[in-house]
Amino acid sequence: MNILNGKPIVVNVNGLKIGRGNPPVIIAGPCAVESRDQIIEIAKILKQIGVDMIRGGAFKPRTNPYTFQGLGVKALEFLKEASELTNLPVVTEVMDIKDIDVVYEYADVMQVGSRNMYNYSLLKELGKRDKPILLKRGMSSTVKEWALAAEYIAIGGNSQIILCERGIRTYNDFTRNTLDLAAVPFMQKLTGLPVIVDPSHATGVRELIKPMAKAAIACNADGVMIEVHPNVEKALSDKEQSLTPAQFEEIVLEIERIS
Numbered sequence: 017m018n019i020l021n022g023k024p025i026v027v028n029v030n031g032l033k034i035g036r037g038n039p040p041v042i043i044a045g046p047c048a049v050e051s052r053d054q055i056i057e058i059a060k061i062l063k064q065i066g067v068d069m070i071r072g073g074a075f076k077p078r079t080n081p082y083t084f085q086g087l088g089v090k091a092l093e094f095l096k097e098a099s100e101l102t103n104l105p106v107v108t109e110v111m112d113i114k115d116i117d118v119v120y121e122y123a124d125v126m127q128v129g130s131r132n133m134y135n136y137s138l139l140k141e142l143g144k145r146d147k148p149i150l151l152k153r154g155m156s157s158t159v160k161e162w163a164l165a166a167e168y169i170a171i172g173g174n175s176q177i178i179l180c181e182r183g184i185r186t187y188n189d190f191t192r193n194t195l196d197l198a199a200v201p202f203m204q205k206l207t208g209l210p211v212i213v214d215p216s217h218a219t220g221v222r223e224l225i226k227p228m229a230k231a232a233i234a235c236n237a238d239g240v241m242i243e244v245h246p247n248v249e250k251a252l253s254d255k256e257q258s259l260t261p262a263q264f265e266e267i268v269l270e271i272e273r274i275s
Contacts, residue, residue, distance in 0.1 A: 041068045178238075183219070
C-alpha cells in the first residue's frame with residue numbers, strides 16, 4: 017500500500033507552506049554558486065524582488081567532465097551566509113550518499129536532481145532525514161516511475177517531498193527538454209504532494225522561461241524554480257537559460273497577477 021496515496025500533503029519549510037491552497041512558492045538563484053560575492057549579491061536582489069527561497073548548486077552533476085563542477089562545501093558555507101543575511105531558506109542539490117550529512121547541515125531543502133531520481137540508495141537515505149526533499153523528475157522517466165521514486169523517500173518516514181517537473185527528453189530538438197505540464201495536476205492527484213515547475217531546465221531558452229512559468233501557474237502548479245544570475249554573460253554554467261534580475265522580476269509580477 018502506497019504511503020503517497022493522493023491525500024494532500026503540505027510541505028513546511030521554516031514556516032513557509034507549500035501545497036494545496038497555499039500561494040505558489042518562488043525559488044530562484046544561480047545554477048551554481050560561483051563565489052561568495054556572487055551568491056550574496058543575488059540573494060539580496062532576489063529578497064527585494066520577493067522570492068521565497070534561494071537555490072544554488074554546490075555539487076554540480078555535469079555531462080562534460082571538464083566544465084565547472086561546483087565549489088562543494090565552500091559553496092554551502094556561502095549559501096548559508098546568504099541565507100542568514102536575507103532570511104531566505106536554501107535549496108541545494110545532494111548528489112551522493114556521502115554528502116547527505118554536510119548538505120543537511122547547511123540546506124533547508126535537499127534537492128535530488130534529474131540524474132539521481134533513479135538512485136534508490138540515495139532516496140532511501142534521504143527518507144531517514146527530517147528535512148524537506150525536492151525531487152526532480154528524471155529526464156526520461158514516466159510519471160509512475162517518478163511517483164515510485166517519491167515513495168522510496170516516503171517509506172523511510174519522510175513525506176515532506178516537493179516534486180519538480182523539469183522537462184523530459186523527447187524528439188523535440190528546439191528546446192533543451194519538453195515541459196510536460198499535464199504531469200503537474202496528474203501528480204498532485206496521484207501522490208497528494210505539491211508539484212512545482214522548473215521552466216529553466218525544461219526549455220533551456222531564456223525567452224521561453226517567462227511564458228512557461230506563466231503556464232505552470234495557470235495549470236495550478238505549487239510554484240516555480242528559475243535560474244537567475246547577477247551577470248548572465250559571465251555565468252559558469254547554464255548561461256543560455258539564466259535570467260537577469262530585471263527579467264526575473266517581470267515573471268514574478270506576472271505570477272502574482274495570474275495566481
